[in-house]
Amino acid sequence: MIRSMTAFARSEADLGSQQAVWELRTVNHRYLEVNPRLPDGYRALETPVRERARGVLQRGKLDATLRLTENGGGGGRLRLDQELARSLADLGREAERELGTTGELSTAEIMKWPGVVVTATLDADEAQRRLREALDSALEGLVEARAREGQALSDALHERLDGVDAGLARIEERLPQVREAFRSRLEERLGELRERVDPDRLEQEVVMQVQRADVDEELDRLATHTAEVRRVLEEGGAVGRRLDFLMQEMNREANTIGSKSPDAAISQTVVDLKVLVEQLREQAQNIE
Structure with missing residues (x-):
């Protein structure tokens, strides 16, 4: 099977507070030329991009672009600070005893307290792993597109x-x-x-x-x-x-x-x- 040097592919990775998108585009070139386009703070991925590209491509000019967008805390990417929530509930009960009042803090009221609901984050190693997996997926799609x-x-x-x-x-x-x-x-x-x-x-x-x-x-x-x-x-x-x-x-x-x-x-x-x-x-x- 022969493969074209012209193709496009993309893939996504969930990084918790951010959504990452790889966009891979290849055009004609006499040799293999890989151009990673990475945001600040992700330059360490340049070598893996080049190595993975050389493993599946032999000719063509590849532009590998990584784009990041904020998730905005939505889409099931929130987590509960359980320790803070328990502390608030305990504090509410203590206040009732001390003041002789009634009416416990409701769950909704506790969750409204700043810091109880926070945006999920990933450690650096996990984020890098997900980015590499998404890159491999994009490269696989690129090879398939070049084959078609x-x-x-x-x-x-x-x-x-x-x-x-x-x-x-x-x-x-x-x-x-x-x-x-x-x-x-x-x-x-x-x-x-x-x-x-x-x-x-x-x-x-x-x-x-x-x-x-x-x-x-x-x-x-x-x-x-x-x-x-x-x-x-x-x-x-x-x-x-x-x-x-x-x-x-x-x-x-x-x-x-x-x-x-x-x-x-x-x-x-x-x-x-x-x-x-x-x-x-x-x-x-x-x-x-």
Whole structure:
């Protein structure tokens, strides 16, 4: 399976008084570049971010952003200061005895006392653990997103490879007619020289001219490159650099076919081939 270098993923972590959000975004890059963007006080996470990213990614520019927001004491993140609450209840009963009054403090009244209900907090180690777990979850989502996009890229590449194969088939079908027409034109132009030039020598020149226009080797190499691209896609992994090299070679062969062929129909097919190869190259640049 191939993977795209372009993807996005996010995950959240509950830190008690704060909510943490990891946002991971990758784009194309020749190598792996990791850019952690962390709030003040969380710089210690920079090394874990880089290490975890290198463990699952091989190419692409990764921006790993950590955002923190205050929970505001809601959402079940409050806790009761039991010691203070008991002290208030005991104090209320003592006051009744001393003053001879009645009416104990209600639970609602106790909870309204400052400090009885407080926002839950985490110790530093627990917060770091949750942040790392959320980072791992985001990286897992990022890899899955890159794989999904990679499958779409693979489908697009195969579609264009089919187009290249079809173009090669058209050229090969056209070649016998082109060779015969080329030979006839060449013999016609040289016909007036037959009486003044050695016939064997003339025949050698005709053969040489025909060979110079022959594109069989280029067609074979282009077909070989196309088959290799298919093999590489099937093999999967980090194949982007390999594919980029193959696209350069395919473009080179297409250019040579176009420069050697004297036929307008083949030249037009070569233009179509070059467009397909350029589309292949652009798609391949997105692959890890």
